[in-house]
Amino acid sequence: MTLIDLFLQTMETTLPVFAMVFIGLGLRRIGWIDNAFVNTASALVFKATLPTLVFLSIIRADLDTAFNPGLLAFYLGATLASFAITWLWARWRVVREDRGVYVQGAFRGNCGIVGLALAANLYGDFGLSAGGILLGLVIISYNILSVIVLVAYQPGQTTDWTKIFHDIIRNPLILAVFVAIPFAALDISLPGWVMTSGDYFASLTLPLALLCIGATVSLSAIRSDSKTALGSSLFKMVILPALCTAAAWLAGFRGSELGLMFLFFASPTAAASFVMVKALGGNDRLAANIIALTTLLASITVTLGVFVLRSTGLI
Secondary structure (H helix, E strand, O other): OOHHHHHHHHHHHHHHHHHHHHHHHHHHHOOOOOHHHHHHHHHHHHHHHHHHHHHHHHHOOOHHHHOOHHHHHHHHHHHHHHHHHHHHHHHHHOOHHHHHHHHHHHHOEOHHHHHHHHHHHHHHHHHHHHHHHHHHHHHHHHHHHHHHHHHHOOOOOOOOHHHHHHHHHOOHHHHHHHHHHHHHHOOOOOOHHHHHHHHHHHOOHHHHHHHHHHHHOOHHHHHHOOHHHHHHHHHHHHHHHHHHHHHHHHOOOOHHHHHHHHHHHOOOEOOHHHHHHHHOOOOHHHHHHHHHHHHHHHHHHHHHHHHHHHHOOOO
8 A cells, every 4th residue: 555545545534524524614704503502412422422432432342452551650651741841831831820731731632532543433333432431531531631730720610529539530531431330240131122223422522523613613712812822732732742652662562552552642622621710710811712723733643643653653
């Protein structure tokens, strides 16, 4: 296979995901979808269709393959290292009031939608099942670390760990993972009609979620601001994915495991980061700019990253 053929094959994996994002952007600009649609659809995805997708993918999985403690431990370590590196850099280069937003934007990826969609396109059922289990760890670690860094730079804010704990244990995605694992471990099968209906419902997840991501991207917000947003975006989309993926390779990860981690490392900043910044009284415009920039950059950086890893035979 020539490099051109390999690049075209890579584009067939990544472009369908990002095409849906840009379609969402276009539909919003021509007025076919609005805030009410985005809010309702996002809630449906988060509370129902995405947990269903994760649940079904895990109960169909071979847990010996999908549940990998070494991969989970490495990803947690890489997340903590990324968090520390970005915070140290922000203390040197970013004004105090924007540091928390900068750091969160640089390490908190949209693994639940973009990462999982890319994993599904690249690795099928393995990508969904292993990605779903990894997602449980991602949700817990990202939420805790985000609160820590945002509260550190927001005067008058305190950390309510009880609320954080309750939010985490009630998160529909985490609940889906914990409910699905016993089904998979005990090889419990559901009736055929339940599985088929579940598949119909779960199939709404990725296109609907990606449309909503595109509809929330604001090009005018990007034009209005700023070197800080660009710096955080480059950390998120270029520097940290390269460092973390190189570290994973040095640690001995290869093939689908390395590819899955790269896709999660290289996911654009999560839209939930804007909600958290808004709730804590931070610079929400900066948060929105980072989300928009990383989402637009992802179509280039993820495609190139997958191409390089494939062409070198690492995944």
